[in-house]
Amino acid sequence: MTDDYVLETRELTKEFKGFVAVNKVNLKVRRGTIHALIGPNGAGKTTCFNLLTQFLPPTRGRIFYKAKEITGSKPSAIARMGLVRSFQISAVFPHLSVLENVRLALQRKRGGSFDFWRSERILNALDDRARELIASVGLSEFEQTIAVELPYGRKRALEIATTLALDPEVMLLDEPTAGMTHEDVGRISALIRRVAQNRTVLMVEHNLSVVADLCDHITVLARGEILAEGDYATVSRNPEVVQAYMGKGYA
Template sequence: MKDPTSPILVVRGLTKEFKGFAAVSDVNLTVRRGSIHALIGPNGAGKTTCFNLLTKFLEPTSGSIVYNGHDITRESPAHIARRGIIRSFQISAVFPHLTVLENVRIALQRKLGTAMHFWKSVDTLSPLDPRAMALLDEVGLADFAHEQTVNLPYGRKRALEIATTLAMEPELMLLDEPTQGMGHEDVDRVTQLIKKVSAGRTILMVEHNMNVVSSIADTITVLQRGSILAEGPYAEVSANPLVIEAYMGSAEVELQGAH
């Protein structure tokens, strides 16, 4: 039985060196169960490298990663996904020439362990349709179920990607720049969607948009040059002189101007 008060993820001393250069250096991170936790920082701060270490696309040079009380530091990406850590990628990862419904159905097949059964007739996959439609409804795409994905606006493609991530039944969702490249309207829609799907789940997100972070993140960790510069709620972090100095210029204005 999981202790609801225990952290879902505890990272200690996480370090990744590339030929002597420390892209991530001695990072300690505790993610509370049921929270939305944001990783922010200037370009080159090590945010995506950190994500790659947590999902084991990169092996850490040193340090430990403990998830739900289990040390997963040396586990494979597939093992980690089976434990319920599912990552949504920075570049929209959907099949453009399949319908919206078919994309979610493929994600459900992956969860069932039948991902390679593409040669099966469509009829044998129809039992997945009710669950697929429920997921599309959750992300506001039910009306687009039979639309070819390539025709979706960019923001709705990202919503579809969240639906395919949800199909994997994540306990911890890792979202990598979920609003990157979006116009204001799409940013608002996807921000509200993240807030909605966070119910009963934990979300760790890399995000550059301070308005998004300030409106939905419970805890913010600021990285700079691979190390943690500051951590806490938005009001505290955004007022930190070291954080303001790290962002400088336009980003400083953005930090102070977010609501």
């Protein structure tokens, strides 16, 4: 394995009671790229994400992050190593303010926050950095808004700001533009492009124009297996891919 690949899986497999959701996937994510994981519904993309971040234990196979095996680590430990994920459904803390949401991620850098005897006022020291992050995703005017009251697109932006607060080396984004209005899609993809400048992004995405626009490398999954890999032009010409998306007869 070379240092080029920041994230790599070998023969990664997940079975649920006889159903193989992910089958012998060898995924290689090159450092500094935006890598997309696409495929029809049920192809195992989200399962892959859950395996990579150890929210699910793999049945077989190994996962390497920065040339170090992380199979079997705790999900929280993986997050602390700099491999941070988002979720398909928007993952904010709904009844906390936008500022508090971001600050919770910044608070991680203090190490464990087990100090229940101290006033939360010491967290105010993190407010400036939190405001910078909030501004970077265009949410400044919503700083004091309770997250649940934000429109959907803004929630995703908040989620990205929260993830960025951890300064992760690798961001795993699960369908960042799902369910968004056209305008929001543009805003979020611009944001992803910006934040990907000095880190690696692996994203599951259904919106192929976003994928075409953003991603350097694409892996197509179907029925739990890798069907094709390459850049957008290569992948979109692949007859098997077209068939998996459109059904037989289109190839």
